[in-house]
Amino acid sequence: MSEPMVRAEQVHKSFGPVKVLRGIDLEVRRGEVFCLVGPSGSGKSTFLRCINHLEQISAGRLWVDGRLVGYRQKGRKLYEMKEREVAAQRRDIGMVFQRFNLFPHMTAVENVMEAPVQVKGVPRARARERAVELLERVGLGDKIRAYPAQLSGGQQQRVAIARALAMDPKLMLFDEPTSALDPELVGEVLDVMRQLAEEGMTMIVVTHEMGFAREVGDSLVFMDGGVVVEAGHPREVLTDPRHERTRAFLSKVL
């Protein structure tokens, strides 16, 4: 069996005295769509941010593509990575935020080109070509010159997805990508994500869209209070939850 894309062993994270993650164990296989659900404040975003080292874990081990996140191991000692090494690790992990976080002073196409040009040193002309291609893929070929403020929420989120894809990531993290959207705009973003899943991208998706999880997801983990309460295939967990807490949560969101 091949190495999993993400492996977490007893991942803990505290902010001062506040323990947010209390020992997360899970594995995300290559090419799968891994859904993370749970009540607000259960630590889903924090876990996602640990995966690309936007947060440093307090205890445990976390591997992406077989490499420790944020540390180098030599013998039995751990060395913290330098900023450059951390940045290099993040290049291969795309992230999509709840609030889009597009760069407002750049047009859609400039948003998508920025990282390839600045981080990978891709020539501008080639980066632009690729960016236009990606924007067309998410259905925004006619919006390449629009500033984020001129786009709807759904369009902004699709630009954000294109921006992450421009770095050719091997793993995509989605943190509630549709939670800030008007209901009628949710579908267009989920469609892009579905298409991405079909192309075989490994995706970790924090979401409250149970329909999407059931239909597209390969695994689903229910988190509460910083621990994994229940894990399994989405259809099993969603139709026949074994734990009382899962049942209580699902009855609220379904």
Place this chain on the structure above:
Amino acid sequence: MSDIRDQEPEPGKAAKSGAGPGPVPPVSAGGPPAGPPVGKVPPEAVKAIPVRHYGRWISAAVVLFLLALLVQAFRNADIAWEVVGEYLDAETVVEGALNTLWITLCSMLLGVVLGVVLAVMRLSANPVLSSVSYAYIWFFRGTPVLVQLFLWFNLALIFPVFDIGFYEADMNEVMTPFMAALLGLGLNEAAYMAEISRAGILSVDRGQTEAAHALGMSGAKTMRRIVLPQAMRVIVPPTGNEFINMLKTSSLAYAIQYQELFLAGRNISSRTLAVMEMLIVVSVWYLVLTTVFSIGQYYLERYFARGSDHRLPPTPLQRIRAQLTSFRVRSKVRGASGEVTV
């Protein structure tokens, strides 16, 4: 009749189109109908007698009267206006104005660049950098510019030789009035620009830094490409004010013999004794310089506001053009309301 009218059903028609009897107009108990009958208001432009603003007329008259008194006073004052006219474009005065412009540009450049560096230092996680920045701001904001100008100008008293390893010179030759003015004004300005830049950097949403980091951008690149351009929207307006302040504050450099506008005026008036006249000449020049800068600032603000709004307000030029065509626009609006159709 226009087709617009045909498409929009009138309230009266709509009420009658139902199969049953039309709605009964509201009638107050035992009296005539309250208000106009429903569905009878014609859909035309509102024509009403505007409110009369008597207060405005009175206050305008008072202010105009006071202005007239002021003009009268100046006409009777003992000012040789022909002297003002004569020196307005005198060579030394123009040269002084150019020097004022030059020292302002140079000191602001020094102030802005150093100020941004100080702001980034101040926000850095490195305690040495942030304390040094703090101490710098504390010192340069806490002492008067005039004192700082004299400190630089008299530096030769304590360091007679300027020596930085590969270059050595007599301090009096290095510390010319221009150098002293540049250091005095620029380093002082950096302290203020540091605070302005810090506020600008802090105004940028944290999500922006996170998005850039998640894409693999380094801290320095994130600052330069993502944070600072957005901080500019907050930084530029107060910097414009600093620029205009600097134009005027640079007149203090006359005290260390820098040949700027004010000193040029002083030199002439000490010869010709036309004190007030030269002060007026100098003031006119300062007004010209500050006005030109204000216009530049306006366009700079527009540039850095790009992407921040759906539509930018029109520039003055665009507004004038729009006003020239506004008659046509207004008649179109009326046509749509159904009164006039050309």
